[in-house]
Amino acid sequence: MAVEFNHTIVFTRDQQAGARFLADVLGLPEPTRFGPFDVVTVAHGASLDFxxxxxxxxxxxxxxxTEDEFDAVDKRLHDRGITTYADPGHRTVGFNTHDGGRGMYFDSPEGHNLEVITRPYGSGG
Structure with missing residues (x-):
C-alpha cells in the first residue's frame, strides 16, 4: 500500500492572510475555502489547511x-523585503547548496519557519 501525505492544519492568527501569503510567495493558485479552513493546495493534491x-x-x-520556481520565490521574497537564510536557525543570510541544489528558509508572518529546496536532502552525490 502506498502512503501519500494528504493535508495538515496550519494554525495562524489570521488564516486568510496566512494562506494568501504562502500561496503568493510560492506562486500557487488562490487559497480555497473548505469548511472552517483556508486551503492552499500543493502538488499531488496535498494541502495546508489554515x-x-x-x-x-x-x-x-x-x-x-524546481530551480526556476526557486528563482521566482526568491524574487517574491526579496520584493516583499523578507530576509532568507541558508540554515534553519537563521544564522546565515542567503541560501544553501546542499545536495547540489539550493535551499532557503524564511519566516511566515506568524513565525512559521518555511523552507524551499530544489533537491531532496540526501539526494546529492
Whole structure:
C-alpha cells in the first residue's frame, strides 16, 4: 500500500492572510475555502489547511520546488523585503547548496519557519 501525505492544519492568527501569503510567495493558485479552513493546495493534491487560532506554535514546513520556481520565490521574497537564510536557525543570510541544489528558509508572518529546496536532502552525490 502506498502512503501519500494528504493535508495538515496550519494554525495562524489570521488564516486568510496566512494562506494568501504562502500561496503568493510560492506562486500557487488562490487559497480555497473548505469548511472552517483556508486551503492552499500543493502538488499531488496535498494541502495546508489554515485555521485561525490565538495559540500559534511556530512549525516548520518545507517545499520541494524546481530551480526556476526557486528563482521566482526568491524574487517574491526579496520584493516583499523578507530576509532568507541558508540554515534553519537563521544564522546565515542567503541560501544553501546542499545536495547540489539550493535551499532557503524564511519566516511566515506568524513565525512559521518555511523552507524551499530544489533537491531532496540526501539526494546529492
Amino acid at each position: 485555521m485561525t487560532s490565538d495559540d500559534v506554535t511556530p512549525q516548520h514546513y518545507a517545499f520541494l520546488i
